[in-house]
Amino acid sequence: MAPVAIDFLLAPDGASVRRIRKAVAENAPGLYRIVGTWSELMAQVEAAYLLPACPGDWLEILSRAASRQRGAFWSSSFEVAPGETISELDSAIYRLLRSKGPGVDLQGLIEIIDDKSRLRRRLSDLSRLIETVDKLPAALRKMAAFLNKHDPPLRTFRVYYLSESMDLDTWQVAVLQKLKMEAPPIDPRLQAVLESSLASPKTANSALKAARHLYNPPEKPPANVDGVRIIAVRDSLAEVEIAAGLVQQALGKGVAIDDIGLLLPNDTLTLTAVEGVFKRCGLPLSGFRRSVGQRDLGRETVRQFLLCLRKPAPIMAMAALLTSPLMAWDADEGHQMARAVMRGNVMLRRTRLSDAARQLINLLDETVRTPTELQRRLVPFMAMLTADESLSGHLQRARETVERVQAELAVMKKLDDDWDKLLSLTQPKALSTVEPADYWQEAIPVFYEGSLPWCSVSHLYVLGFNQGHYPAEVGTSAVFTETEWDAIAEAGWPVSTNDMIRNRQRACFEHQLASAT
Secondary structure, eight states: OOOOEEEEEEOSSHHHHHHHHHHHHHHOOOSEEEOHHHHHHHHHHHHHOOOOOOOSSSHHHHHHHHHHHHHOOTTTHHHHHHHHHHHHHHHHHHHHHHHSSOOOHHHHHHSOOOSSSHHHHHHHHHHHHHHOOOOOOHHHHHHHHHHHHSSOOSOOOEEEEEGGSSSSOHHHHHHHHHHHHHOOOOOHHHHHHHHHHSOOOOOOOOOHHHHTTTTTTOOSSSSSTTTTOOOOOHHHHHHHHHHHHHHHHHHTTTTTTGGGGEESSSSSHHHHHHHHHHHTTOOOEEEHHHHHEEEEEEHHHHHHHHHHSSSSOOOHHHHHHHTTSSSSSOOOHHHHHHHHHHTTTTTTTTOOOOOOHHHHHHHHOOOOSHHHHHHHHHHHHHOOOOOOOGGGHHHHHHHHHHHHHHHHHOOOSSSSHHHHHHHHTOOOOOOOEEEOOOOOOSEHHHHHHHHTOOSSSSEHHHHHHSTTTTTTTTOOOOSHHHHHHHHHHHHOOOOOOHHHHHHHHHHHHHHHHBEEE
C-alpha cells in the first residue's frame, strides 16, 4: 500500500500561516494537511527523504579559507574585524548562489564583466574562495541533498502555493518541481482555498482603493477622500500615544476591538512604546511580538577563560568565569568561590572545591606561553562545560567560539602580541529572542512591516510611515555596491537587485493596506 501523500499549503511567511490555516479549517478540513513556511516544508522533506543532517560548519570553513586567500579584497578587513567580514562574505555568496540554482559557476559571469573593473576583481576573488571551500551554505546544502536523492521517500508531498506571492529562487523552484514529479496531482479545491485565503478583501470606498495602490496612483485622484487620514507627529512616542487615543475614540463609538488593526514598523523604539502605552490604556494586542534581550553566555564564558589565562588575570574575570551558568557546578557553589576570589583567595587554595572546580583552577594556575599550550588548555576546558536544554544554544556558541580560537591558534606563531586578536574572536554579541505571540479573539490584531496580514480588519492604523519604512531600507552590502548588483543582473545573472527587493516590499505594503475594508 502506497503511503498517503501530505497536502502541504506553502505560506509566504509566518504571519500568513494563520490566515491559511483558518481557511483550511473552515472550508477543507481533513487529515494529512499541513500549512507552513518554506523552512517547515524543508523540515518535512528532510524527515521523509531521510536526508543527512547538514553540519553547522559553513562559517568556520569559510573563515579558514578566507584567512588563507592572500591578496583578496577582504584581507585588510579580515585582520581588523574577522567576524563582520565573514558575515558580509557569507551574505554575498548566498545571494549569488541562491539566485542561479544548482550547478552554479561564476566563471561564465566573470567573463562578461569588464576585465578592468572592481566588480570583476571581486567576483574573481569570490570564485576562488568558493572553489577552495567546495561546499554550499547550509540552506542550499539541504536542498542540494534533496535534489540528488534518488531513493523513494517515506511519504510524498503535494505542495500548494502562489508563485506571485512568494519570492522563490531557482533552487526552490527545482525542489518544488521534484516534489511535484514524485507526488499525485494536487487537489484543485485546496488550491482554490489557498488562493482565496491570500486574496485581498474588496471595498467600495474609492479613497481606500487609491490608498491600496499608493505606488501606482490613478491618473485622476478620487474626489471622495473619506476613509484615509494622515497625521504628522513629533516622534514615535507621540505617534503611539495618538494612535492609542484614536483607538479609544473608535471603541467609544461602538467599533469592535478586533475590527481595529495595527501595522507596525520593525523599529525597536516603536515596538517598546506600543507595548507600554497600549498596556497602560488597557488595549489588548493580538499577535504582538516581544523581543527579549539575552546575554551571550557562550562567548562570555570562553572570553573569561582566556582573560584568566593571560597573566596577571583580572579578579573580576575569575569571578565571572566561576559564576557562569555553563560551568559544571550549581550557582551556589559558583557564588561561594567567586566571593572567596574577591576576598583575595584568587587560586582558592584555602577553599574546599569539587573535582570539576579543582580541574578548572589547575588549568588556570600555570602561565600559558605558546599557541600550542593554549590549544591544549582549551580542550579540557570545553569538555567541562555543560548546559541543560534551556541553555543548549549558548553551549553551542561556546563550542563554535572555541573552534574559531583553535583555528586561529593553529596558524599563530607567537602568543604574546596576539592576545587581543584572540579576545576579539570572543567578543560577546547582542542576542535577543522573540517570545511566542499570544493571539486573542477580542484584541487588536497586530501586523508587521514586511509580513502579510493574518486577518482582515475594518480600520487600520499604520505607524512609522516615514523615511526608511514602507518600504524598509535595503541593507547595504560591503562586498558589492548597489550599482554592481545591478550590473550582475544586467549580465544575465538572475540576482535580486535592490530595486526588486523594494518593489516586493511595496507590493507587501499594498497587500497590508488592502486588509482594511
